[in-house]
Amino acid sequence: MVSLKKINVEVPDTANDRRAILTIEDLSFPPGELTVVAGPSGSGKSTLLNVISGITPLTSGSVTVFGETVTDFRESRRDAWRRQTVGMIFQDFNLIGELSPLDNIRLPESFGKAARPAADARSLMKRFGVPEDRTTVSRMSRGEQQRVAIARALLFDPRIILADEPTASLDTKNGSFVIDSLIEEAAKGKTVIAVSHDPEFAARAATTIHLDHGRVVRKDRAQ
DSSP states (O other), X not given: OEEEEEEEEEEEEETTEEEEEEEEEEEEEOTTEEEEEEOSTTSSHHHHHHHHHTSSOOSEEEEEETTEEGGGSOHHHHXXXXXXXXXXXXXXXXXXXXXXXXXXXXXXXXXXXXXXXXXXXXXXXXXXXXXXXXXXXXXXXXXXXXXXXXXXXXXXXXXXXXXXXXXXXXXXXXXHHHHHHHHHHHTTTOEEEEEOOOHHHHXXXXXXXXXXXXXXXXXXXXX
């Protein structure tokens, strides 16, 4: 279970003032489900993902993941925890264009001596239909690059998957493939949270959380 309690994230607004960009009293994400976070631009969706992953520091509050309060971790421990526990799928993929698909997938192996992949990178390429004959990802379509990004996120078999607009700019076929893949991971008992404006995502999610101005304004459960 991923639990957020009394979350407040503030950023400087003026020289003598600060502005809250995320304020959440109590919110939890159960394992085994796909949760979609929806809302207008600037509503705090990406900030929410970054809070869960420990990338964005809190002004106050706590994030507890499977019984561990990760907001109490020191930076080095939090970074190691993130590598082993969280798979991030970024909206712009964050791939290195001059590297091959395989090298992009294996890139997280180079971060931290304690990190060891739980899955074989070539097996992930095969599972997600990543072409093996491309010398660099810059020669791949956006749909193919998205598959590389998903494979990379699963390299350490993370218990949590965070996806930021993973179907943005993709055609219907590739978008449905991404949704199918995340639902498949959730079915394994993982906590999967996706920020998305895609109505198909919300229609297939177990829960849709709506944010506005950094606050939860509605929470819909699938019938």
